[in-house]
Amino acid sequence: MSQQTNGSSSLLASLAPGSFVILWSSGFVFAKMALPYAETMTLLATRFLIAMALMLVISLIWKARWPKSMTQALHIAIAGILLHATYLGGVFAAIERGLEAGVAALIVGIQPLLVAFVAGIFLKEKITAKQWTGLVLGVSGVILVVWSKLEDGLGTELGVAIAVIALIGISIGTVYQKRFCGEMDLRTGAVIQYTAAAIPTGILAYFTETMIINWTGEMIFAMAWLVIVLSVGAISLLYLLIRKGAASKVSSLFFLVPPTASLMAWILYDEVFQSAALIGMIMTVLGVALVNLKPIKRFGLRSRPG
Template sequence: MTSSRWLLLGAIVFTFLAWASAFVVIRGVGPYLDGGPLALGRLAVGVVALGIAVLIARRWVWPTRREWAQLAIVGIAWFGAYNVALNTAEQTLDAGTAAMIVGIGPILIALGAGIFLGEGIPKWLSIGAAVAFAGVVLIGIGTMLAQGGAHPVDLVGALLALVAAVAYAIGVIAQKPVTRHIPAIQATFLACAIGLVVCLPFSGLLVAQLAVAPASAWWGTVYLGVVPTALAFTTWAYALSRMPAGQLGIASYLSPPLATVMGFLAFGEIPHPLALAGGVVCLVGVALSRRRLRVVAPA
């Protein structure tokens, strides 16, 4: 394996390890910071860290008008809406369940990449998408049963996690064309800055909640801003510039099982058996989506 392939593999592994840890840290900070304020704090730290990295890199490519529009979509959908929705969802969902619901995102990315990026929609991709969606339904039912019945807060949490998955997919599909021209660090910095602007209405609440939050909440916010945001989004953009969006999106199914294990180690959280079954169904859907029609060569 060449050094460039090792570098690509390292970027992918680091990205999904960092993102899996984010589900757990968000869960830990959740009792002290609401979804919106936590998103703002995370993005503020991320913008500072990425700004320093951009200055060190000393490379700036001015985006075209179309690329600015695409970056705006990435910033609003992925950095803004995704973070707020996921943070709020984890107020009532355990880290593993939230990760499994957000795990529908890769299928949406593969479908969107086929429609909007010309990567095609094979037959097995459509079948896999349907199976994975059934898995998400099972996760939602399991989440409600975990509280002894149809608990409205848990249902809202599951729906918000699904919103995060959709925002994730929209962000990736909009980001892919940008990475062909804009350096990974710069693209991540600009999208993060746009997401920060979107979350500014939560400024007052962030200041008020941080004033009474313990040190662990402060450090958790810093970690989320530096590792899963500044570093992991940059390594993601690097990988995205070097492989198809649908293929890379499928690889993100590494995160749910990792987040489940980390959530158990950190908080002793174990998702409901039906939610775990739904996660397995999602993985089956991914496996089906990766199948290819066998072409028989002529004699």
């Protein structure tokens, strides 16, 4: 019985990183599904409030620990504004302004690449030739994709600029959370972060939008997916990965997000990457992979004798 349980746990730990990437990728297409029925900030503020309530219930049931000080709670809140309000707000707003879901995923998908170089510069770590190659490939690929899509009339310069703001938000937020929120419990931390993110998005919604949500069947399904599967499920999955010591696998697989999101967008919305854009996509994926992939030995895996 014990061996069967251990085997199930090992299988779950093996499947979890890839599952997390798929869930993360689905956020782009479900954002596109929901946006016809609500404006960006109204949609996000509602999503954050529902997710906050669900995570609060989860935190109370499992008696998760809360921050020990107001300073720690403030750091968690700031990271939440960057990672949720700025990042998701930018992605949703860019898609609302005509940027394809796959292109939005590609732009913000170079976040691991950007974080690696920012950390390398500020922490005085050596940047290798492979990483420089990845940087050039990744950025050049994004430029090629964006240029190709704009030439075809798919998206606007404003949408691209907003997606870049989202990229900056998640990049700074990632570094900030690693620096100041290392001891955060992901359940109670999510309650604080979703609450913090709901404040600026709610204010913007109140002053700039109608705050009307058309609760169609498709909207309800999209909101349920965004809240339950992503805001609650993905966070719980990430918690499992960290507890199992496999969090590094999520980072190493992050380069798969843009092509996965693009495949979903093609299936659901017939978004197609023509030759130049497809080349750019491949360049970007390879660039992020060069910077972000770690040797297999870093995961504690050893080859078995044949």
